[in-house]
Amino acid sequence: MPDPNGFLRHPRRLPARRPVPVRITDWREVYPPAGEELIREQATRCMDCGIPFCHDGCPLGNRIPDWNDLVRTGNWDAAVASLHATNNFPEFTGRLCPAPCEAACVLGIGGGDPVTIKQVEVEIADAAVARGGLRPRAVPPPTGRSVAVVGSGPAGLAAAQQLARAGHAVTVYERDDAPGGLLRYGIPDFKLEKHHIDRRLAQLAAEGVEFRTGVNVGVDVTAEQLRARHDAVLLACGALAGRDTPQTPGRRLRGVHQAMEHLVAANRAVAAAGGGRPAPAVLPDGTPIDAAGRHVVIIGGGDTAADCLGVAHRQGAAGVHQLDLYPQPPLARDEARDPWPTWPWILRSYPAHEEGGERVFAVAVQEFVDDGAGNVRAVRIAEVTVEKRDGRRIVTALPGTERELPADLVLLAIGFEGTEEQPLLDQLGVRRNTRGAVDARPDWQTETDGVFVAGDMHRGASLIVWAIAEGRAAAAAIHAYLGGGGTLPAPVDPGAQPLAAR
Numbered sequence: 481m482p483d484p485n486g487f488l489r490h491p492r493r494l495p496a497r498r499p500v501p502v503r504i505t506d507w508r509e510v511y512p513p514a515g516e517e518l519i520r521e522q523a524t525r526c527m528d529c530g531i532p533f534c535h536d537g538c539p540l541g542n543r544i545p546d547w548n549d550l551v552r553t554g555n556w557d558a559a560v561a562s563l564h565a566t567n568n569f570p571e572f573t574g575r576l577c578p579a580p581c582e583a584a585c586v587l588g589i590g591g592g593d594p595v596t597i598k599q600v601e602v603e604i605a606d607a608a609v610a611r612g613g614l615r616p617r618a619v620p621p622p623t624g625r626s627v628a629v630v631g632s633g634p635a636g637l638a639a640a641q642q643l644a645r646a647g648h649a650v651t652v653y654e655r656d657d658a659p660g661g662l663l664r665y666g667i668p669d670f671k672l673e674k675h676h677i678d679r680r681l682a683q684l685a686a687e688g689v690e691f692r693t694g695v696n697v698g699v700d701v702t703a704e705q706l707r708a709r710h711d712a713v714l715l716a717c718g719a720l721a722g723r724d725t726p727q728t729p730g731r732r733l734r735g736v737h738q739a740m741e742h743l744v745a746a747n748r749a750v751a752a753a754g755g756g757r758p759a760p761a762v763l764p765d766g767t768p769i770d771a772a773g774r775h776v777v778i779i780g781g782g783d784t785a786a787d788c789l790g791v792a793h794r795q796g797a798a799g800v801h802q803l804d805l806y807p808q809p810p811l812a813r814d815e816a817r818d819p820w821p822t823w824p825w826i827l828r829s830y831p832a833h834e835e836g837g838e839r840v841f842a843v844a845v846q847e848f849v850d851d852g853a854g855n856v857r858a859v860r861i862a863e864v865t866v867e868k869r870d871g872r873r874i875v876t877a878l879p880g881t882e883r884e885l886p887a888d889l890v891l892l893a894i895g896f897e898g899t900e901e902q903p904l905l906d907q908l909g910v911r912r913n914t915r916g917a918v919d920a921r922p923d924w925q926t927e928t929d930g931v932f933v934a935g936d937m938h939r940g941a942s943l944i945v946w947a948i949a950e951g952r953a954a955a956a957a958i959h960a961y962l963g964g965g966g967t968l969p970a971p972v973d974p975g976a977q978p979l980a981a982r
């Protein structure tokens with residue numbers, strides 16, 4: 481029986497982050513472990529309110545009140561089992577999820593402080609490792625059916641694990657040199673140290689999943705060869721086509737890059753250093769993209785921009801501006817606009833924002849300014865208003881507000897335009913829709929029979945929790961397609977959306 485008064489006795493508390501001057505000298509995670517006493521106290525704040533809206537907030541349907549109470553009472557093994565019943569990779573979501581469950585927590589009604597659900601989740605995930613490691617599960621006898629998973633991000637990996645645990649032979653194809661998708665080379669180590677991925681991959685491998693890295697499907701292996709080898713194909717190739725701004729004068733100057741070029745180069749340098757001091761980040765052709773000593777301007781206000789900010793400080797940037805087209809959001813939920821339990825539009829400050837840099841809101845870049853030798857030396861910005869007209873975004877510059885910001889490294893973090901156009905799609909007879917995503921039928925098949933899709937490739941650039949949920953659901957559909965016995969859990973259907981006010 482949960483404690484109905486715990487939230488009255490205990491305020492919401494999170495573990496202190498590592499001090500800024502210390503953490504920007506290394507690439508290790510920002511949060512230290514919370515410690516058992518703090519986390520049991522925080523789990524006690526969950527009153528098991530009867531109608532757990534947090535379940536609906538979480539696309540995985542995590543059984544949050546159940547594991548909160550198991551943590552409160554110190555039943556760690558049962559908490560580990562309960563959490564893994566719905567989530568293949570809580571060590572990823574516990575570290576990285578923006579926690580829509582917390583926005584839907586009953587304790588948050590009227591501006592109250594929700595339970596620290598995400599923190600409890602990561603502590604349970606880490607307890608699983610501490611209490612004997614991520615032991616592989618015994619898999620059933622082989623079904624004789626085989627599945628190709630293209631892409632090894634959280635969607636592909638979740639599907640692969642579910643299918644292997646149902647007895648199917650699963651091969652994951654990944655064009656990068658290591659599996660993990662954006663978790664590996666997109667998201668920096670200070671948010672997710674890569675040993676978490678490696679430990680989980682070892683579990684998948686022990687459960688029978690085969691990994692083939694350095695294989696660009698559609699180029700190194702044709703779709704025809706893939707289909708001849710496997711009974712079903714799951715596409716989980718992500719939404720990695722970065723949005724650009726080709727019409728802005730100066731876009732082609734040296735020093736103006738896509739944010740992902742910067743993040744991938746930085747992550748590769750950190751991985752190559754193996755815990756030592758990384759070499760300066762460079763692009764595959766040797767072009768320097770390190771922020772050391774440079775004035776950096778990051779364009780965009782989301783996760784990717786915040787990750788660039790944290791990387792720039794660790795690389796030793798001389799200064800950083802982060803530009804956002806929209807005005808500064810309110811600090812608290814606007815109930816008229818985003819009523820509880822929906823996800824509110826509020827100012828989100830990531831740990832990277834504590835580390836320095838200046839955020840500039842309601843501005844747009846008018847020009848990347850040339851230094852006379854083909855390098856960017858500044859960005860010229862103007863204050864703007866943004867309005868929606870007939871579904872279109874109209875950005876209007878305010879006269880007389882233009883100014884220059886010094887810049888010798890500019891990073892475009894302005895979103896993604898869906899999955900990349902690549903030979904594989906044509907070869908499979910699969911088209912991108914107007915959002916650049918690949919549509920799924922109600923059973924997760926694309927327009928081509930036997931070819932399924934999940935994660936960002938289907939949903940558009942989204943979140944890890946959605947990728948895992950879609951990977952699990954697509955695995956259930958593939959299992960049914962292959963005539964597997966029983967059913968696998970399917971937390972979402974292809975039309976599922978976040979909680980919204982109707």
Ligand SMILES: Cc1cc2nc3c(=O)[nH]c(=O)nc-3n(C[C@H](O)[C@H](O)[C@H](O)COP(=O)(O)OP(=O)(O)OC[C@H]3O[C@@H](n4cnc5c(N)ncnc54)[C@H](O)[C@@H]3O)c2cc1C
Nearest residue numbers: 631633634635655661662697717718935936942943944947
């Ligand atoms: C910088 C950044 C930071 C983010 N931070 C967060 C965060 O903090 N929290 C959060 O919840 N979400 C975050 N996200 C979003 C999250 O990472 C994605 O929603 C999630 O990774 C999508 O998973 P996925 O499996 O669909 O695809 P991805 O992770 O994109 O993986 C797709 C994989 O497919 C591979 N691939 C593509 N085509 C082929 C081919 N032809 N052959 C072989 N392999 C192929 C790619 O190489 C890639 O490895 C972030 C995204 C970015 C870009």
Ligand code: SF4
Nearest residue numbers: 538573577579581598
């Ligand atoms: S996965 Fe995300 S939404 Fe689900 S319980 Fe964890 S933090 Fe909350």
